[in-house]
Amino acid sequence: MLGQGGSVTSIRDFDRDEIVNVLAVAGKMEAGDHYGLLQGKVLAIMFLEPSTRTRLSFASAMMKLGGQVLDFGDVEHSSFKKGESLSDAIRIVAGYCDVIALRHPWEGAARLAAQIAGRPVINAGDGANQHPTQTFLDLYTIQKVCGRIDGLTVGFVGDLKYGRTVHSLATALSRFDCRQVFVSPPSLSVPQGLLKELEEAGVEHEQSEDLRGLLSSLDILYCTRIQQERFADSMEYERVKGAYRIGPRLLAECGVKDGLRIMHPLPRLDELSPALDETPFAVYFEQARNGVPVRQAILAMVLGKV
Numbered sequence: 001m002l003g004q005g006g007s008v009t010s011i012r013d014f015d016r017d018e019i020v021n022v023l024a025v026a027g028k029m030e031a032g033d034h035y036g037l038l039q040g041k042v043l044a045i046m047f048l049e050p051s052t053r054t055r056l057s058f059a060s061a062m063m064k065l066g067g068q069v070l071d072f073g074d075v076e077h078s079s080f081k082k083g084e085s086l087s088d089a090i091r092i093v094a095g096y097c098d099v100i101a102l103r104h105p106w107e108g109a110a111r112l113a114a115q116i117a118g119r120p121v122i123n124a125g126d127g128a129n130q131h132p133t134q135t136f137l138d139l140y141t142i143q144k145v146c147g148r149i150d151g152l153t154v155g156f157v158g159d160l161k162y163g164r165t166v167h168s169l170a171t172a173l174s175r176f177d178c179r180q181v182f183v184s185p186p187s188l189s190v191p192q193g194l195l196k197e198l199e200e201a202g203v204e205h206e207q208s209e210d211l212r213g214l215l216s217s218l219d220i221l222y223c224t225r226i227q228q229e230r231f232a233d234s235m236e237y238e239r240v241k242g243a244y245r246i247g248p249r250l251l252a253e254c255g256v257k258d259g260l261r262i263m264h265p266l267p268r269l270d271e272l273s274p275a276l277d278e279t280p281f282a283v284y285f286e287q288a289r290n291g292v293p294v295r296q297a298i299l300a301m302v303l304g305k306v
Contacts, residue, residue, distance in 0.1 A: 006120060006301075006302050007110075007114035007117075007120050007121040007122065007123075007302070008120075008121075008122045008123060008132050008133065008298060008302065009110040009111045009114050009121065009123045009130070009132070010110075010111070010123065010129075010130045010132060010168075011130060011132045011135045011136075011168045011169075011171050011172045012130075012171055014132075014172070014175075015175060016175040016176065019136070019139065019172060019175060022136055022294075022297055022298065022301070023136070023139060023140050023143060023294075025297035025300070025301060025306050026136070026137075026140050026290075026293045026294045026296070026297040027140075027293070028297075029293040029294075029296040029297050029300070030290075030293035034064070034065055034296065034300070035064060035065065035066045036065070036066040037065045037066060037300055037305050038062065038065035038066055038067035038299060038300065038303060038305060039065075039066040039067065040067075041062075041067040041068070041098045041099070041303055042067065042068045042069070042070055042096065042097040042098050042099075043058065043059075043062040043067055043068070043069050043070065043097060043098070043099050043100075043101060043299065044070045044071075044072065044093050044094075044096060044097035044099070044100045044101070045058055045059060045069060045070070045071045045072060045101050046072040046089075046090075046093055046100055046101065046102045046103070047072060047101075047102075047103040047124065048080070048102075048103060048104045048105060049103050049104065049105055049125065051103055051124070051125075052267070053265075053266060053288050053291060054101075054103065054124050054125065054131075054133070054134070054291070055071075055103075055124075057288075057291035057292050057295055058101045058122075058124065058295050058299075059071070060292050061291075061292050061293075061295035061296040061299055062299060064292065064296060065296055065299065065300060067299070070096055070097055072093065086104070086106075086109060086112065086113070087112070087116055090102075090112075090113045090116055090117050090121075091116060091117070094117040094118055094119055097119070098119060098120075098303060099119060099120045099121075099122065099299060099302060099303060100113065100117060100119065100120070100121045100122065101121075101122045101124045102121055102122070102123060102124055102126075103124040103125045103126075104125075104126050104127070105126075105127050106126060106127055107126050107127040107128065107129035108126060108129065109126045109127070110122075110123030110124075110126045110130070111123075111126075120302035120303070122298060122299075122302065125164055126164070127164070128161075128162040128163070128164050128167070129164055129167065130164055130167065130168050131164045131165050131168050131265075132168055133291070133294065133295055133298060134164075134165050134168065134169075134265055134291075135165070135168040135169050135171075135172045136294045136297075136298065137287065137290045137291045137294040137295075138165070138169050138172075138222070138263065138265075138287065139169070139172055139173075140290050140293075140294050141263060141283060141286065141287040141290050142154075142220055142261075142263075144286075144290070145261045145283050145286070146219060146220070146259075146261065149173070149176045149178065150176050150177040150178065151177055151178070152178050152179075152219040152220060153178070153179040153180075153181065153217055153218050153219050153220075154169075154173060154178055154179070154180055154181070154218070154219065154220040154222060155180075155181040155182075155183060155211075155214060155215075155217075155218040155220065155221050155222065156169075156170065156180070156181070156182050156183065156184075156190075156222045156224070157183040157184065157211055157221065157222070157223050157224070157244050157246075157271075158183075158184060158188070158223055158224035158225060158226060158244060158271055159184070159188050159224050159225065159226050160182055160183075160184040160188055160189055160190045160224070161184070161187070161188040161189060161190070161191065162188070163224045165222075165224065165265040166190070166222070166224060167191070167194055169222065170182075170190070170194060170198065171194070171197065173203075174197070174198055174201040174203045178203070179203075179204045179205065179206075180198065180203060180204070180205040180206075181205070181206050181207075181208070181214055181217070181218065182205065182206070182207045182208070183207075183208050183209065183210070183211045183214060183244070184207075184209070185209065186209065188226070189207060190207065195207075211244055211246075211250075212250070212253070212254055215250070215251070215254040215256050215260075216254055216255050216256055216257065218256070218257070218260055219257065219259065219260065219261070220260075220261055220262075220263060221246070221260060221261070221262045221263070222263045222264070223244075223246060223262060223263065223264045223268075223271055223272050224264065224265065224271075225264075225267065225268055225269050225271055226269070226271070244271055245270060245271055245272075245273070246262070246271060246272050246273065246276070247272075247273030247275055247276060248273065248275050248276060248279065251276075251281065256281075258280075260281055261281060261282075261283045262276065262281045262282055262283065262284065263283055263284055263287050264284040264287070265287075266284060266288060268284075272284075
């Protein structure tokens with residue numbers, strides 16, 4: 001069970017009951033004012049990749065609980081430019097704070113940091129691997145807008161190969177009674193290791209390139225952008241960008257459920273039309289706002305205040 005001194009490096013470390021508990025604490029955080037709960041505590045935000053929502057919502061969460069934020073800043077102006085190792089940097093930063101939120105381009109970086117920091121490390125995204133706090137806010141959003149998680153059909157569309165938010169959420173949903181649908185170009189399909197994981201868990205799932213043929217069956221459509229920064233080959237990116245474009249016309253033509261809700265971890269490019277923003281389908285801005293109470297919950301739990 002997540003508690004004092006524990007790190008959050010992968011959603012795979014959490015069973016169903018532990019996930020449900022985090023969501024319950026997040027609900028309490030959203031429902032009330034808990035300023036002062038983390039007074040005297042310091043969060044170090046150590047992001048070695050660009051971020052807007054995750055960085056700011058971690059900072060907001062900590063400040064709303066009365067804690068302080070120490071921001072590592074731009075990697076270009078850090079000692080990494082002088083060749084400092086991640087291990088040394090973590091040991092140094094750990095001496096200045098009570099908890100670290102780490103974003104790093106290397107898969108497994110958060111796990112390494114957690115082993116050497118001597119204090120809680122929260123994975124804010126490690127390469128194409130995991131993004132567990134995003135997963136908790138995604139689950140929290142699904143529960144809020146649908147009233148439940150069990151019994152839903154959740155569709156993922158876009159970059160399913162490099163999309164760490166997809167990998168984390170698909171794993172978490174395997175703890176619940178959900179059907180999962182994966183829609184992507186063949187070159188961006190779900191990693192085989194994740195599919196094997198779902199099969200072993202007995203999860204009903206389907207893969208397709210055809211979004212039109214599946215839209216009407218979905219309760220949640222989780223849309224992702226094609227991530228240019230993950231491609232080693234620019235020509236490969238050019239071949240798949242714009243593969244799926246979702247807007248009001250497509251939804252009308254496909255006869256989607258009135259209750260369909262569209263999520264997106266953001267930022268978006270052209271895969272999701274702004275014309276959807278003011279429709280009942282769109283919950284992605286609410287999804288982003290939910291990052292604050294969810295991260296409040298996680299910070300309070302790892303620091304032993306809940």
